[in-house]
Amino acid sequence: MKILTKRNAIIASIIFAFSFPLIAQNDYYLHMLTLSFIWAIAVYGINLLSGYTGYLSLAHAGFFAIGAYSLGLLTVKAGLNFWLALVCACLITCVIGLLIGLIALRTKEHFFAIYTLCVGYIIYLVIDKWEGLTEGVRGLIGIPAPGNIGPITFDTAASQYYLVLTFLLAVILVVYRIVRSLTGRTYMAIRNSEDLAQTIGISTMKNKLTAFVLSTFFAGLAGALYASFIRFIGPDIGSTSIMFDLLMYLLVGGIGTLSGPLVGTLLLVILSQNLQFLQEYRMLIFGPLLTLIIIFYPRGIAGAVFDWQSKRKDKQLPNVRAEIHIKAEEG
Amino acid sequence: MNLLIETKNLTKRFGGLAAVNDVDFSIEKGRINAIIGPNGAGKSTFFNLISGFHRPTSGTVLFKGIDITKLPANEIAGLGISRTFQTTSLFDQSTVLDNVIVGHRLRTKSNLVDAILRTKRLKREEAACMDKAMEVLDIVGLTKSADRMVANISQEEKKRTAIALALATEPEIIFLDEPAAGINPDETEGLTELIKKLNRKGLTVCLIEHKMHMIMNLADHIMVLNYGEKIAEGTPKEISGNEAVIKAYLGGSASA
Numbered sequence: 001m002k003i004l005t006k007r008n009a010i011i012a013s014i015i016f017a018f019s020f021p022l023i024a025q026n027d028y029y030l031h032m033l034t035l036s037f038i039w040a041i042a043v044y045g046i047n048l049l050s051g052y053t054g055y056l057s058l059a060h061a062g063f064f065a066i067g068a069y070s071l072g073l074l075t076v077k078a079g080l081n082f083w084l085a086l087v088c089a090c091l092i093t094c095v096i097g098l099l100i101g102l103i104a105l106r107t108k109e110h111f112f113a114i115y116t117l118c119v120g121y122i123i124y125l126v127i128d129k130w131e132g133l134t135e136g137v138r139g140l141i142g143i144p145a146p147g148n149i150g151p152i153t154f155d156t157a158a159s160q161y162y163l164v165l166t167f168l169l170a171v172i173l174v175v176y177r178i179v180r181s182l183t184g185r186t187y188m189a190i191r192n193s194e195d196l197a198q199t200i201g202i203s204t205m206k207n208k209l210t211a212f213v214l215s216t217f218f219a220g221l222a223g224a225l226y227a228s229f230i231r232f233i234g235p236d237i238g239s240t241s242i243m244f245d246l247l248m249y250l251l252v253g254g255i256g257t258l259s260g261p262l263v264g265t266l267l268l269v270i271l272s273q274n275l276q277f278l279q280e281y282r283m284l285i286f287g288p289l290l291t292l293i294i295i296f297y298p299r300g301i302a303g304a305v306f307d308w309q310s311k312r313k314d315k316q317l318p319n320v321r322a323e324i325h326i327k328a329e330e331g
Numbered sequence: 332m333n334l335l336i337e338t339k340n341l342t343k344r345f346g347g348l349a350a351v352n353d354v355d356f357s358i359e360k361g362r363i364n365a366i367i368g369p370n371g372a373g374k375s376t377f378f379n380l381i382s383g384f385h386r387p388t389s390g391t392v393l394f395k396g397i398d399i400t401k402l403p404a405n406e407i408a409g410l411g412i413s414r415t416f417q418t419t420s421l422f423d424q425s426t427v428l429d430n431v432i433v434g435h436r437l438r439t440k441s442n443l444v445d446a447i448l449r450t451k452r453l454k455r456e457e458a459a460c461m462d463k464a465m466e467v468l469d470i471v472g473l474t475k476s477a478d479r480m481v482a483n484i485s486q487e488e489k490k491r492t493a494i495a496l497a498l499a500t501e502p503e504i505i506f507l508d509e510p511a512a513g514i515n516p517d518e519t520e521g522l523t524e525l526i527k528k529l530n531r532k533g534l535t536v537c538l539i540e541h542k543m544h545m546i547m548n549l550a551d552h553i554m555v556l557n558y559g560e561k562i563a564e565g566t567p568k569e570i571s572g573n574e575a576v577i578k579a580y581l582g583g584s585a586s587a
Contacts, residue, residue, distance in 0.1 A: 174447050181446035181453055182460060185433040192422040199382065199416075200500050201408035201437025210443055 017165055021158035030157045036269035037161075037168045038226050043249050043261035044175050045218025051256035052179060053211040054191030055108075058243050059100065059116035062123030063216040065238025067093045067223025069127060072140040072233050082147035086224050093220025094213050101212035105205065108194075120243055128235040139234035143227050164225055168262075171218060176258055178214075187211055191256075248286065252293055254300025263301055333360040334396070335504050335535050336381065336412075341390035343376055343559075350376040352559040353390070358504065358552075363530050364537040365546045367570075368556035369579060374539045375417060377556065378506050382414045383407040409437055413502035415493045417509045417539075423482040427473060427492050428464055430481055434499025435463040460499075467498040470532075471525060487518040491525070498529075505529070507538040511545055523549050547571065555579065 024030050042064050050056045070089035074080040080088070100119055107115050127134050134140065146154040146163055154160050178184050186207050189197040194204050227233050236242070245268075253264020268286075275282045297304040336358040343351040351373045358364050366374050379385040381392050383404035391400045399407055421430050439460065445453040468474050471491040476484055481492065490510055497505055510526070511519045523545055530536050540546050546553065547567045555563040555570060557579040563570055570576055 177449060178443065178446045181449075182433075182436055182439055182441055182457060183443055183446040185429075186436055188422070188425075189433045189436070193420040195384070196416065196420045196496075198384075198404040199408055199414055200434050200496060201405050202433075203403075203405045214443070 014169070018162075021161055027157040030161045032269065032273055033266075034157070034161045034164045034229060035226075036265050037164045038222050038229060039246065039249060039269065040262050040265040041168055041171050041225070042219045042222035043246050043253070043265050044171050045215040045222070046246060046250055047255065047257075047261050048175055048178070048187075048218070049211050049215035051250070051260070052184060052191060053187040053208060054194075055105070055208065055212070056113045057104075057116045057212070057215065058113055058240070058247070059104070059120035059123070060215070060219045060246060061240065061243035062120035062238050063093050063097060063219035064223035064226070064242070064246075065123060065127055065233075065235070066096055067220030068227040068233045068237055069134055069140065069223075070220070071224035071227045072143045073133065075144050075228075076140055076142055082144055082228065083149075086146075086221075086228075089224040090217055090220045093223070094217050097213045097216025097220075098209070101209050101216075105208045105212060117240070117243075120238070121240060124235060124238040124240070127238055134235070137235060139232055140227075141232050143231045143233065145231065146228050160229055164229065167221065167225060171221070172258070172262070179258060183207075183210075248290055250300075251290060252300055254297075254302030254304075256299060257302035257306065260300050260302040267301075334358070335360045335394065336537075337393040337396075338377075338381070339391045339393070341377070341380055341392065342388045343373075343380055343385055344388045349559045351380060351387075351556075354556070354559075354561050356554055356561065356564075358535060358537055360503075360535055361530070361533065362535060362551040363526065363549055364535075365550035365553045366537065366539050366556060367541070367543075367546060367553060372556040372579075373559040374556055375508055376559075378414060378508055378539065381407075382412060382506060405437070408500055408502075411501065411503035412506070413497040413500045413504070414506035415490075415497050415508055415510065417512065421481045421489060421492055421496075424480065426478050426480055427484065427488075427495075428468065428477040430492060431464040431468060431495045431499055432460045434467070434496040435460040435501070437500055438463075463499050463501075464495075467495040470498060470529070471495045487514045487522070490514065490522065494525070494529075498534075502534070504535040504537065507536065507540075509539050509541065511540055511542050519545055 020033065021030055042060060045063075046057060046060050067089050070092040071085050074085035074088055075082060104112060104115050104119065128136060130136070145160070148154070152159070154163055179187075186197070186202055189200070189202060190204050190207060198204050223237070226237065249264040249268050250261055251264070252268055253262065254260025272282060272286075275285065278285075293300060299306070334357050336356075338354055338356045341351055341354045341356075342349065354377065366377060368374055376385065380387050383399070383402055383406070387400060391398055393399065394407075394410055394412060399410065402410075439456040441450070441453040441456045444450075465474070465477070468477055471494050473488060473491050473495060476488055481489065484492070494505075494507070494510065507526070511522050514522070519542060526536055526538070526549060538550075550567055553565065553567055553570045554561055555573070555576050562575045562579060563573045565573070
């Protein structure tokens with residue numbers, strides 16, 4: 001019984017993730033997993049804002065594209081070193097995120113969702129039409145793979161897998177620490193009731209803006225990693241259909257939970273790869289799945305597991321101590 | 332006289348309707364004040380003006396002689412003015428303790444960087460917030476319910492939780508918007524005791540309430556609003572004998 005603790009499960013998952021390239025049959029699985037880790041980073045960004053702060057953003061595919069194109073343009077056209085370009089790409093995304101956030105966060109709830117949907121679409125259009133800069137529909141070709149760090153090179157599928165995995169783990173750690181801290185509690189207070197949050201002295205605008213910029217940072221980072229991994233990018237990466245894919249990963253995995261983004265992304269990416277033979281009819285499976293999850297498990301798979309666990313605990317121990325609730329707060 | 336809050340010619344118009352009209356009111360330190368009046372008299376709007384949720388159309392609000400009329404709600408909270416809402420807006424899917432901890436956030440300084448690096452400052456402040464939460468839960472008598480989900484506690488316990496949250500901000504004055512609405516007579520008694528206890532600890536209280544019995548043996552000073560205007564002010568005894576007040580409530584002459 002003691003072996004099945006959450007801590008051990010996490011350690012086992014990390015060990016499995018690191019040993020996966022050794023047991024994987026071919027590079028295709030590695031490729032697929034690397035790609036889903038990249039998406040997961042973006043979904044963690046969306047989760048921080050939409051899941052924990054309560055602002056559903058539909059612009060994050062746009063920020064993903066900004067990150068990707070920043071890296072692509074800086075390396076291909078400006079000839080910058082990959083790592084420098086990666087840092088710059090994240091910063092550029094954050095600056096644009098800050099400017100958009102200043103305006104977008106003046107709206108609330110569904111107005112915010114609609115506004116950010118429009119912002120996302122405008123970002124897509126700009127990338128698509130500004131041929132002088134982005135090459136438009138032709139896309140950016142020949143983006144270099146991550147540069148060497150000393151003796152470590154990133155030219156094999158396994159090494160890129162490890163690189164992305166490292167970034168993903170770092171992102172999860174950062175999100176975990178934020179969510180468990182006073183800052184995370186502040187975000188959740190805003191999600192719960194903005195009026196109440198303000199009454200207890202929280203500067204809601206400042207906190208919302210920080211969460212927004214941070215979430216665009218993660219989307220930008222994911223985009224930059226994507227660009228260097230796929231080596232080719234087109235305007236479609238900023239399209240609304242990508243946005244709704246990301247949102248679907250988040251909703252299925254569990255919005256406002258720590259493991260949700262990873263669970264949802266892995267599950268749906270793998271599922272959709274395995275259902276390739278169905279082509280567009282895949283949506284016949286995803287549509288009802290999504291609808292059922294939203295109706296019966298509004299906090300997704302991770303939320304459902306958490307609810308089930310806390311119910312069981314309540315039955316076993318009527319007087320559960322505070323620590324358990326605090327530590328088990330998010331699935 | 333030691334005035335904590337003063338309003339001067341405070342007016343709020345929504346279109347053609349004057350929800351609060353030219354109200355002068357002052358709250359002395361250490362006393363229990365009450366605002367009463369028929370439904371729609373502008374009581375909650377008056378609270379919203381003081382706590383910074385609405386900007387007044389004209390007039391000023393002073394806190395210890397400083398003009399706070401134009402300050403945003405969160406800065407007003409920082410000065411030591413706290414409030415509860417008529418409808419409790421707690422987070423149901425979380426424990427009582429978790430709901431209250433964030434109340435002390437405004438007295439802490441740790442930011443995103445502290446969170447990511449888990450600095451000493453963050454740990455110290457988290458401990459401080461935890462201590463504060465336990466302290467205020469003890470004051471309102473909810474220590475035993477600290478770990479329960481808010482969704483599973485009674486209406487009265489939710490009211491107490493909301494008061495605990497307001498107390499966690501370390502206020503000098505607390506505004507309670509209908510703290511006894513929707514709870515039974517016994518519980519109302521308990522809540523009255525709690526408010527008296529808070530007052531004995533040195534907290535200035537101002538409350539809106541419809542339960543006259545409660546107000547009359549709780550308040551030191553009462554203001555009566557009707558159609559946004561102050562129609563009377565004084566001790567409970569003065570108010571219960573005031574003709575204008577009786578007329579406002581019963582709609583007829585004083586003998587009715």
